[in-house]
Amino acid sequence: MTSFVWTATRHCAPAALVLALAGPALAQDLVSELSFAIVETDSEGEERLAAREAVRPGETIEYALVSRNLSEEDALEDVVVGAPVPEGTRLIPASATSSLSALLEVxxxxxxxxxxxxxxxxPAFRTIRTDEGDTVTEPLPDAEIVALRWRFEETLPPGGEARTTYRLIVD
Structure with a gap:
């Protein structure tokens, strides 16, 4: 897997990772690492994650975001972690997972x-204007999603970690 590491105080990242946090000491207590791998399927239909730099249209990328509480004393509450859906990819919404109970938003x-x-x-919906000028509500196409985030419903204990994953299809 290829990895990137950020603390919550950094905003410069190759994939523009977003971390929104609540609480006074969180910026120095939370560190997140975003890694990715290409999902490959063998001749027997079994999936495996491969570390490659290049992808082809139609391939699937799995991102894993591991967020760690560096504090040895304080649990972190109201933690929200997020990640981008890079241009040229589409989120597979049903692929998003979290090791902690969390609300997923796009x-x-x-x-x-x-x-x-x-x-x-x-499920997400959007409102669009038809050619006739009417407004219609429809399911949000996966291709329109630009980011996702998890709002943890549990505290992140001292020294604890949360793992979130999601998959994208390369257009």
Missing amino acids: QAELDPQVPGLEWSGL
């Missing part, structure tokens, strides 16, 4: 009346 343009990106739980 980010996309959901309403033409509201400028910019918005967050929504799944």
Whole structure:
């Protein structure tokens, strides 16, 4: 697997990892590592994760985000970790997992009346304008999702870690 490491205080990352946290000491107590691997299937249909730098259209990439509480004394509450869906890929929403109980949300343009990106739980819907000028609500296409985040419903104990994963298809 290829890995990147950030602390919550850094905002410069190859994949633009987003960490939104609550609490006064979290920036120095939480560190996250984002790694990825290509999902390959062998002749017997078994999946394995391969470390490769190049991908081809139609292949699947699995990202794993491991967030660790570096504090030896304090649990972290209201932790939210997020990750991008890079351009040229599509999220497979059903592939998202978390080792802690968490609410999964996706980010996309959901309403033409509201400028910019918005967050929504799944299943997500968007409002579009038809050629006739009517507004219609429809399921959000996976290709429109630009980021995802997990809102942990449990505390991250001192020295503990949470693992989240998600898969993308390369367009």
